[in-house]
Amino acid sequence: MPDIEQPTEDTNAAVWKTDVGVTFWKSTEADRERRRAGHRELLAELLPFGPDEAFTFADLGAGTGAASRTVLDHFPLAHAVLADFSPQMMAQGMLELAPYQGRYTYVEFDLTRAGDWPAGIPAPVDAVISSLAVHHLNDGRKQTLFAEVLRQLAPGGWFLNYDPVQPPDAVVEEAWLRAGDRRDPSAADKRAHRTAEEQFRYDNHVRYMVPLDQQVGYLREAGLEGVDVYWKELDYVIYGGRRPRRPL
Numbered sequence: 001m002p003d004i005e006q007p008t009e010d011t012n013a014a015v016w017k018t019d020v021g022v023t024f025w026k027s028t029e030a031d032r033e034r035r036r037a038g039h040r041e042l043l044a045e046l047l048p049f050g051p052d053e054a055f056t057f058a059d060l061g062a063g064t065g066a067a068s069r070t071v072l073d074h075f076p077l078a079h080a081v082l083a084d085f086s087p088q089m090m091a092q093g094m095l096e097l098a099p100y101q102g103r104y105t106y107v108e109f110d111l112t113r114a115g116d117w118p119a120g121i122p123a124p125v126d127a128v129i130s131s132l133a134v135h136h137l138n139d140g141r142k143q144t145l146f147a148e149v150l151r152q153l154a155p156g157g158w159f160l161n162y163d164p165v166q167p168p169d170a171v172v173e174e175a176w177l178r179a180g181d182r183r184d185p186s187a188a189d190k191r192a193h194r195t196a197e198e199q200f201r202y203d204n205h206v207r208y209m210v211p212l213d214q215q216v217g218y219l220r221e222a223g224l225e226g227v228d229v230y231w232k233e234l235d236y237v238i239y240g241g242r243r244p245r246r247p248l
């Protein structure tokens with residue numbers, strides 16, 4: 001069993017629960033989102049709903065709602081419950097979600113805390129997604145969170161996670177860097193000359209990141225079925241599975 005008492009000491013709060021953190025996130029968003037648009041589309045396309053079906057999904061670590069917006073665009077009758085622990089990200093998200101008024105709610109949820117989910121997330125919920133957030137949780141918490149996802153999902157409900165992963169070894173890491181540096185010739189220089197602030201952010205970013213196989217294993221151990229890596233490019237992946245239709 002994972003150690004759910006594992007301390008939740010958290011440089012994450014220093015990154016995300018600050019105006020500076022949100023301003024930085026916004027300032028780097030346009031280029032990032034251009035690259036990610038297709039990945040987010042695929043996550044939406046993997047959900048098993050028709051365009052005229054009403055359903056509710058939870059978005060864990062939803063931030064300003066980039067992943068939720070893509071799902072809401074794909075499914076006109078969907079309702080999003082965006083869960084996050086940062087008042088600053090949620091305030092910014094409410095501005096950006098203005099065109100979706102009535103189709104979303106925000107709930108405060110510190111994902112480091114194991115146990116019951118906030119009352120604002122329906123139980124059962126039709127689907128759970130997460131984007132660029134699970135890598136901020138330590139390994140014990142990833143495992144307990146996946147068990148909670150299974151418990152919260154409706155029978156047959158899907159969980160999909162879009163996230164960066166660690167390379168499993170140095171040879172793979174070298175290959176990822178080689179390809180990444182060809183695409184962005186300034187990347188190697190940026191890596192070598194991080195400011196103290198950038199280094200803090202980077203350390204926070206990779207601190208709990210683990211290889212893909214491990215995480216896929218956690219999903220299977222939690223009891224999801226149809227577990228697969230549905231998309232992967234270098235260090236970014238979409239993995240997921242669904243709650244079996246039979247009783248647990």
Ligand SMILES: C[S@@+](CC[C@H](N)C(=O)[O-])C[C@H]1O[C@@H](n2cnc3c(N)ncnc32)[C@H](O)[C@@H]1O
Nearest residue numbers: 016061062063066085086110111112131132133
């Ligand atoms: C990299 S951003 C991703 C935001 C959004 N999901 C997206 O794809 O653009 C990470 C988000 O995870 C949230 N987060 C980090 N740690 C968290 C925690 N312990 N509990 C809840 N949310 C957390 C941050 O506040 C932030 O909104």
